[in-house]
Amino acid sequence: MNGIPPAVLEQSRNLREQLEYHSRQYYVLDDPTITDAEYDALFRELVALEEEYPDLRDASSPTMRVGGQVLESLESRAHSLRMYSLDNAFSVEDWREYTGRTARLANKPEQELAFWVDPKMDGLAMELIYEQGVLTTALTRGDGEKGEVVTPSMRTVRNLPLRLRGENVPAYLEVRGEVVITRKEFELFNERQLAAGGKAFANPRNAAAGSVRQLDSRVTAARPLRFMAYGVGLVDGAAQGPWDTYEHLMQALHAMGFAIAPEARLCASAAEVETAFAELGRKRSSLPFEIDGVVAKVNDISLHESLGFTARAPRWALALKFPAVQARTVLRAIQVQVGRTGVLTPVAVLDPVAVGGVTVSRATLHNADEIAAKDLREGDTVLVQRAGDVIPEVVRPILEERPADAQPYVFPTICPSCGSEAARAEGEAAYRCVNSLCPAVVRESIKFFASKSGLDIQGVGSRWVEAFVDKGLVKSPADLFRITTEQLRDFDRMGEKLAANFIAAFETARVTASLPRLICALGMRHVGEQTAKALAARYRDLDALSAAGFEDLQAVPDVGPEVAEAICLYFENPGNQALLREFKDLGLWPVAPVPAAAAKQGGPLAGKSLLFTGTLSLPREKAERLAEEAGGRIVSGVSRKLDFLVAGDKAGSKLQKAQALGVAVLDEAAFMRLLGSGAKQAHEPAAPQEQLRLL
Numbered sequence: 001m002n003g004i005p006p007a008v009l010e011q012s013r014n015l016r017e018q019l020e021y022h023s024r025q026y027y028v029l030d031d032p033t034i035t036d037a038e039y040d041a042l043f044r045e046l047v048a049l050e051e052e053y054p055d056l057r058d059a060s061s062p063t064m065r066v067g068g069q070v071l072e073s074l075e076s077r078a079h080s081l082r083m084y085s086l087d088n089a090f091s092v093e094d095w096r097e098y099t100g101r102t103a104r105l106a107n108k109p110e111q112e113l114a115f116w117v118d119p120k121m122d123g124l125a126m127e128l129i130y131e132q133g134v135l136t137t138a139l140t141r142g143d144g145e146k147g148e149v150v151t152p153s154m155r156t157v158r159n160l161p162l163r164l165r166g167e168n169v170p171a172y173l174e175v176r177g178e179v180v181i182t183r184k185e186f187e188l189f190n191e192r193q194l195a196a197g198g199k200a201f202a203n204p205r206n207a208a209a210g211s212v213r214q215l216d217s218r219v220t221a222a223r224p225l226r227f228m229a230y231g232v233g234l235v236d237g238a239a240q241g242p243w244d245t246y247e248h249l250m251q252a253l254h255a256m257g258f259a260i261a262p263e264a265r266l267c268a269s270a271a272e273v274e275t276a277f278a279e280l281g282r283k284r285s286s287l288p289f290e291i292d293g294v295v296a297k298v299n300d301i302s303l304h305e306s307l308g309f310t311a312r313a314p315r316w317a318l319a320l321k322f323p324a325v326q327a328r329t330v331l332r333a334i335q336v337q338v339g340r341t342g343v344l345t346p347v348a349v350l351d352p353v354a355v356g357g358v359t360v361s362r363a364t365l366h367n368a369d370e371i372a373a374k375d376l377r378e379g380d381t382v383l384v385q386r387a388g389d390v391i392p393e394v395v396r397p398i399l400e401e402r403p404a405d406a407q408p409y410v411f412p413t414i415c416p417s418c419g420s421e422a423a424r425a426e427g428e429a430a431y432r433c434v435n436s437l438c439p440a441v442v443r444e445s446i447k448f449f450a451s452k453s454g455l456d457i458q459g460v461g462s463r464w465v466e467a468f469v470d471k472g473l474v475k476s477p478a479d480l481f482r483i484t485t486e487q488l489r490d491f492d493r494m495g496e497k498l499a500a501n502f503i504a505a506f507e508t509a510r511v512t513a514s515l516p517r518l519i520c521a522l523g524m525r526h527v528g529e530q531t532a533k534a535l536a537a538r539y540r541d542l543d544a545l546s547a548a549g550f551e552d553l554q555a556v557p558d559v560g561p562e563v564a565e566a567i568c569l570y571f572e573n574p575g576n577q578a579l580l581r582e583f584k585d586l587g588l589w590p591v592a593p594v595p596a597a598a599a600k601q602g603g604p605l606a607g608k609s610l611l612f613t614g615t616l617s618l619p620r621e622k623a624e625r626l627a628e629e630a631g632g633r634i635v636s637g638v639s640r641k642l643d644f645l646v647a648g649d650k651a652g653s654k655l656q657k658a659q660a661l662g663v664a665v666l667d668e669a670a671f672m673r674l675l676g677s678g679a680k681q682a683h684e685p686a687a688p689q690e691q692l693r694l695l
């Protein structure tokens, strides 16, 4: 380091250490202790220093993370040890057969086999080579024998160490793992791509692969990739390294600075693996990353050598796959449904097929453009998948199997319910029925009125509301409150008890409806929960709202010209005015507590920020609503500024983070006490905190 003053060297070393430390806190431990802005400031300081003294730069500097190197092509290079694939088990029987066979081969009683189990992540396999503790090469799996050198790209991946941590760092280490992208980041990324006129990726795996195999590493740097370690190749000349068990191997990787899947764990027996597999299957859709099963590895590494490899996979590991999330079936018909706003939504009617353990027989096709873009035709054999493992989706037709007489789909231009014209507004993807009295529109509006987004009439599901409408018992939302026990008796599967519950539920909804709920329940276009709240904070009741003019409405936060116009249109409609009169006569006429804002200020949670995590005994939305009604504000993430984290059962990383940051954590009972403390406050002005039991 000729010509570099010792003080500068020292400063550079110091900055690097700080940046590495904070990077690890953030990306590996999920526990940042400084703000992003503070991190950026340190980073810029190091960049400036390296610009002034270019000799300071080397491959392990955190400044490498921004990318910069542009390659002409990707070079290929042999792996020192082949990167094998994995054999799969598709059922518990497959797994039991495997454990029996493995125990025999290893000459061990089956009960003595323990397994390291980690999620099978759906990304791109990668090998990272560290020499003297510094990342020198990153190689894709390729064909297993040789891969492509993607070192500059991989250096930009934020959560992998450029330099290994700790005392016992091997002189030569090959770490293997999966490059992944979170589902959330994947969706955001796709949205941005589409907005910028680019192409979206089909799934997180393609996104990860496409991002890594970039010649310009600055492109990779802008993609939110993560590296999750799951094993090693050669370590100081030894396959699998010096460790006696897989558990110790993984602990060592973690200590050296690698992220490993938080769900990974040791299972003491084959039976425990089955439990872990089932548990992860249930948690699957709530995990941040896409996974397609688990990988079980014999924990005792001394057995690996004797077990050896088949032509394609190690005998000491097996992937237990979740049932396929894609399947083929026949698209029998495309049905068009009319929604409460008159929108015509095409729905695929499918031959029932199991996808990821759930039978799918219908799937939304969104709109006419979507059908045209995929060129879906009635009679086609199609590929169906459960996106995010929840909502079924038709991916594409399988063209080789298209019947010769299949015709391109023509979207209807008349409403299938009432026969009125269906028109497409300028710039909109949807066709709408123009008839506001369309029976389908009326039925869906009434269903919406009763639903969770509306008055939330407890226990009366949408099927029942539909049945009431179809029988002619209910012709408008107001009719719900006129239903009698005798009328209910006419319905199949309606017992005395259920009928009594329904009547009580209608009555409760009528008496307890708040103004924002009722505004929302009316289903005006563009008026959702937030806007309804804002309107209720300004107008005392529906009369006041209905009398408000176009200009006046726009003074409400959240309300622009489009929303104001929709509100005016709603109240100009004589049918809607008649409905409001009926509500008034029925006593369904909430009045905002005046002034709403002032009441909130005095609420027990006035000015406090809250976040809910884990499972509560009441629905999350309801808890949030209660908190807001008490003057609290719901925020989206844990930070030092958070006033309360309300933790239900099975609270995870948010709880850990809140505890680490010293944020007050409440259990559900403490939260309820806090809500109740507002009422008491007038009489006994004790500080609410004193009544809390902090977890």
Ligand code: IVH
Pocket: 083, 084, 085, 086, 118, 119, 120, 121, 122, 123, 124, 125, 126, 141, 177, 178, 230, 231, 295, 314, 317, 319
């Ligand atoms: S162990 C020799 N563990 O699955 C052992 N692989 O189907 C090989 N994969 O190419 C790998 N998550 O990239 C292992 N937790 C995990 C994994 C995992 C995903 C990938 C791996 C491999 C493919 C084989």
